[in-house]
Amino acid sequence: MSNSIGTILKLSSFGESHGPAIGGVIEGVPARLHLDIDAIQSWLDRRKPGQSTVTTPRKEADKIKFLSGLSPENITLGSPLAFVVENKNTKPQDYSFAAKSWRPSHADYAYEQKYQQPIATGGGRASARETIARVVAGAISKQILVKNNSINSCAYTCAIGAVSIKEDQLRQLAEQDLDWYSQKQVESSLVKCPLPEASGLMVEAVQQAKHDGDSLGGQVLVRMRGVPTGLGEPVFDKLEALLGRAMLSLPAAKGFEIGSGFSGTKLKGSEHNDLVEGVYQETKKAHFASNRSGGVQAGVSNGAEIYFFVGFKPTSTIGKVQQTTDKSGSTIELAPAGRHDPCVVPRAVVICEAMAWHVLADLYLRHKAAQP
């Protein structure tokens, strides 16, 4: 169903932006895992709004509370983990326009067509607050995976508006020699770009857009190292297909590329192929001379670094008056409404990273189930 994701490790999420709470139920977490609740909270803290001049002013503590699935000592029972995060700073009055008009490029018109009633305040499920449940699922997924594997992730902003380090990153990733940034380095940037110069330009751009009552889009790069070989299920649940689906289900996402992506479509086969460079004698695992594949071949992980890019459009909600029509078709000037991020990308970083962990953990459990 449409509010669930995952096959063995399944998240069912719920909650509207201005309703009582956002939450989810996670099935398939193995029993006897000592869950680190503080670590989960720290993921939520990275996602939460109101932390800087470049994010939405809505203030939310976003404290997680578990309702099931855990012993008093936080050991998983093997039963579903249900959790909630309360909405506290709601302002339903901001959405009085919804009876009369639709915000351009927002969920308003499409949702109204689908559900045959004006959108709920704050866009309901279309609000980025639903991503809280995704971040929790990702944080738990990581705890499942790192128990028996040495997997690491690194995610950051690689483009905002016209400021981009994407092409450089792509080139280096293909050659496998790119610096790997610590979470601390990423988090030290207001826009979550660990390269100081680019970060500075991006911050400026966002602040300028905010000042202008406008918004910006951008891109996130996610990288995963140490992923075991063999994850991904041919033919419809290929690793890149499930990563793509997870990322493209994020609010404002418009594009997804893995490995060489669209740039790679311009290369010749002889330039693009990743040749085997050698085989580790102990493990019989191959290593490769390049990594244009992005760690996945024919839908299955090959042990090389997985990396992919997600593109986000500029926030639909802007601080300017827009000339549009009301529901009867009469031209109106629509005033700005609701609080919003002038650019979703900085807060999308941790969300993309979380979804990547979830996809991998689910595929890891599926792969394990398929062993003879």
Place this chain on the structure above:
Amino acid sequence: MSNSIGTILKLSSFGESHGPAIGGVIEGVPARLHLDIDAIQSWLDRRKPGQSTVTTPRKEADKIKFLSGLSPENITLGSPLAFVVENKNTKPQDYSFAAKSWRPSHADYAYEQKYQQPIATGGGRASARETIARVVAGAISKQILVKNNSINSCAYTCAIGAVSIKEDQLRQLAEQDLDWYSQKQVESSLVKCPLPEASGLMVEAVQQAKHDGDSLGGQVLVRMRGVPTGLGEPVFDKLEALLGRAMLSLPAAKGFEIGSGFSGTKLKGSEHNDLVEGVYQETKKAHFASNRSGGVQAGVSNGAEIYFFVGFKPTSTIGKVQQTTDKSGSTIELAPAGRHDPCVVPRAVVICEAMAWHVLADLYLRHKAAQP
């Protein structure tokens, strides 16, 4: 499961490249639909190999045979439709290398890691022959949808190697005034690009690559008109998420963009937003001044044209000797093996188009099920 796709209209596909047959089972087709088998065969004919100098020389008739779900008059019974297409022109002897080495950037190494045995001849499920089942599902999906809707599709090659008309198309699609090409126009081009000049350059490029023992990648554009509003299921089964998953599960796909895609990430919100231009008085449906959204807002169709791009890497199998290693890690010179397309893009056009119909038909039936 990994060989099934769709929630209500579900395809379960099967078959290896050099096994007895490729086929599938389609559940959820409504009863009492008069299936046009010739129309389904014509979709397969568009996909089939060996048709020109720019595709693989493997010859296959690819005739469909239904095993269930139909009355003698080809009326659907409401039960699963099973179908098979026989593999006739198999050459398992071409794959004797598989015991000793892995073809670079092909499924060989990743599949061997996953299944703990050398790949089946022809790559088994990794072969593009599995897409036969997708094309059948798409052809049937179209027949379901057009019964009660006026939906049309148009898909074509918009880039091969360095030759690209993508940026032009993208600009015009956003402004909603792009020419719409007939299937005849598309099919008249060897590379399935309806613009004669670009087509000529692309054909040249593919023939040159073939001559050089090399391969090329490229991009496909798919457009859907007349899609009803309200299709797409928040939050994980958004229209773009399911389209993305379907496309990224295709062999060699590395990227997916909907609407303004990655280009749109560089625009400001005030430039990107699609303003409502007016409301049709009879239907109360909105029309928009632009279409950077690509027909989908917050995961739900808004009635505007849906358009998206899929990027394919250059074919991994090339006609050149490649320097790689055997499974013990010793450097070897790997000779070319197996038949292949020098560029998958021309044959991918019909496959992308088919998958788009399947995604829409499934979402259409899901939407119908959700009505009170």
Place this chain on the structure above:
Amino acid sequence: MSNSIGTILKLSSFGESHGPAIGGVIEGVPARLHLDIDAIQSWLDRRKPGQSTVTTPRKEADKIKFLSGLSPENITLGSPLAFVVENKNTKPQDYSFAAKSWRPSHADYAYEQKYQQPIATGGGRASARETIARVVAGAISKQILVKNNSINSCAYTCAIGAVSIKEDQLRQLAEQDLDWYSQKQVESSLVKCPLPEASGLMVEAVQQAKHDGDSLGGQVLVRMRGVPTGLGEPVFDKLEALLGRAMLSLPAAKGFEIGSGFSGTKLKGSEHNDLVEGVYQETKKAHFASNRSGGVQAGVSNGAEIYFFVGFKPTSTIGKVQQTTDKSGSTIELAPAGRHDPCVVPRAVVICEAMAWHVLADLYLRHKAAQP
């Protein structure tokens, strides 16, 4: 997944007996349904413990609280409905035995083998408190179904221990002339048996068992009238298969029969067949001379009354010392622990009824999705 039930109308349930709360998430409820929360609460009130001398003394208010999916006016939004019922009267100290021994015929040993740790207090998910989520789902399912259909249900206790009215009911149901009891009549009996004489004997039997520190089993009869024809999905999701699965997933359920059930296996075909008696001229619907089928033929509803029986074993928890072993295998005398119903059947009535509504509502939405 194992904590979800339903295909289009899907309940995902969560919560342990002595954890913070029991709850669930329901997907697939159509938008714009005005939910009657009081009616849902009244279903929970029928299920709740501590109401009489024949049920567990555990006191719980069991007040429902919705967290999502509703407008302030209780109109469904089309998004998942999440709800919680708090556990207040928990007594984890009652379960100190769990480290050392297993209660006979309870979940203890099997769960410990499965999850490799002693059971959570109160049996966790094995407690009948999980059925709270089922009752909520059933109550909502009824509101979905009755909007467009004239369906009624009637469920009651037809056997407790040796006291049984089952054979009489069965004979009359096959002949289609059985009295139909109102909910008021059913609820007026402490044991939920609307026939006063049988009810009196059953109450006596339960009170005697309770006095003896023992427990009793019994059977529930569920009847549904006005079910539309055509519900049930061949071949694995036949109506009786899904009803059976739903009922057999209830705590303590050991048997399920639909229509003539096991008694019918002793008849001849000429005695068992339900002949068509006539056809209503207006609707072209058939009516039958008998109803041994129980309203379902080949897995699909035929418009006749659906009726089925569910058998429940005597409660495993009893008030007597039992001779068993500890986990090392040494013989011990296990003292009674925890609060419990001396007979689960009276409280199972509303749970079976709720599950029947859920199964039908899901099949109703599935059937609707399959229309051309």
Place this chain on the structure above:
Amino acid sequence: MSNSIGTILKLSSFGESHGPAIGGVIEGVPARLHLDIDAIQSWLDRRKPGQSTVTTPRKEADKIKFLSGLSPENITLGSPLAFVVENKNTKPQDYSFAAKSWRPSHADYAYEQKYQQPIATGGGRASARETIARVVAGAISKQILVKNNSINSCAYTCAIGAVSIKEDQLRQLAEQDLDWYSQKQVESSLVKCPLPEASGLMVEAVQQAKHDGDSLGGQVLVRMRGVPTGLGEPVFDKLEALLGRAMLSLPAAKGFEIGSGFSGTKLKGSEHNDLVEGVYQETKKAHFASNRSGGVQAGVSNGAEIYFFVGFKPTSTIGKVQQTTDKSGSTIELAPAGRHDPCVVPRAVVICEAMAWHVLADLYLRHKAAQP
């Protein structure tokens, strides 16, 4: 979807009784299993019709042919196993009545209501020929399970019409000392009852019914030994719930009981509880003084023998004229049509056994996936 069963080991079945073929696709079979095709065929041979005076005269060779998922040496590839069994002895002309009338208690009326067209010849999916796919799935499931486990099954007829050994079997099973019959013993009986005296009476009863143009019902007992502890997924996918659903989805099934079943509902808790008798020191596994639970507690296997009963109604198709109505409601005398078994029970034995293996294999793989 309704033609699929299983979560990790999933069968999708297809095929109508008088169409070209019956078949299925099985996903989730682990790679590198050497499949014994002869053993699969021998399961089909046990099921096939036309073998004796007590079964349908329809003759079918029922030879299996695999289309995918296997290497030339019959090693599983990890991809879907597709298989077909051709229908050869079809007689569509037998079903000319379907345009005008409905056979009593058969699928005819209900299917026509569902699909809004007269049933396909032979009842289409309602024919017992669809169980071919189930038997293949069961045969493969057994091969998966016995690779790493010492599980055995034994299934036989325990009642036909008035002739029954059920109560004896039930009493002894609860005390765990019942004889275990070999497949040879079961197969040596025309009605698949290994107790010679009962078998003789049953054969007589069936032949008498056949002679009278009538039919009989009966019951099947299935027993599984050596099942690992811990299989079954609380709360909706309890072992008994999935077994019940699998059995109740069989044609003509009307009842299911596990362990003490409906008889057990008459016992007291102190009589019904299975006390722990001791613990094996090496494995720390418990053994029990009795087995009224039928090997399952709270939905999870406890290592004791699993046993359950399935009740089948008498065959709807009989050799007598029946007084019913045509589709306009006019009374008619309906002549016998089509070939049929005078009693489905003997052939149902192997089908029930197959479904039990499938349910267990799927739960085994699910349990494995849930390990940390």
